[in-house]
Amino acid sequence: MSERINGFRAALSAGLAALTALWGWYGWLVLLWAALMGLDVATGMARAAKGGQWSSSAAREGLWHKAGAMAAVLALCALDLLF
Numbered sequence: 001m002s003e004r005i006n007g008f009r010a011a012l013s014a015g016l017a018a019l020t021a022l023w024g025w026y027g028w029l030v031l032l033w034a035a036l037m038g039l040d041v042a043t044g045m046a047r048a049a050k051g052g053q054w055s056s057s058a059a060r061e062g063l064w065h066k067a068g069a070m071a072a073v074l075a076l077c078a079l080d081l082l083f
Contacts, residue, residue, distance in 0.1 A: 026080075030073060037066055 020028070044062065048054045 030077065033073070034070070037070070041066060 023031075041063065045054075045059065048059070
């Protein structure tokens with residue numbers, strides 16, 4: 001059993017090392033930012049559902065705002081690669 005766990009740890013470490021080599025530290029920051037945005041969306045939806053204030057139009061407006069922020073970051077990443 002411990003041999004399988006060590007194999008999994010080695011594979012996970014190799015995968016993370018490969019992603020770090022591909023992205024660098026900046027890529028990890030972008031990934032963390034995207035994960036935190038997802039958490040923000042999930043907690044906002046949960047809070048609205050709990051308070052009985054769920055509105056699809058408000059949710060759609062918030063999601064469009066998030067999509068715009070993501071598009072801006074992707075455009076800046078593309079410019080960073082270009083220069």
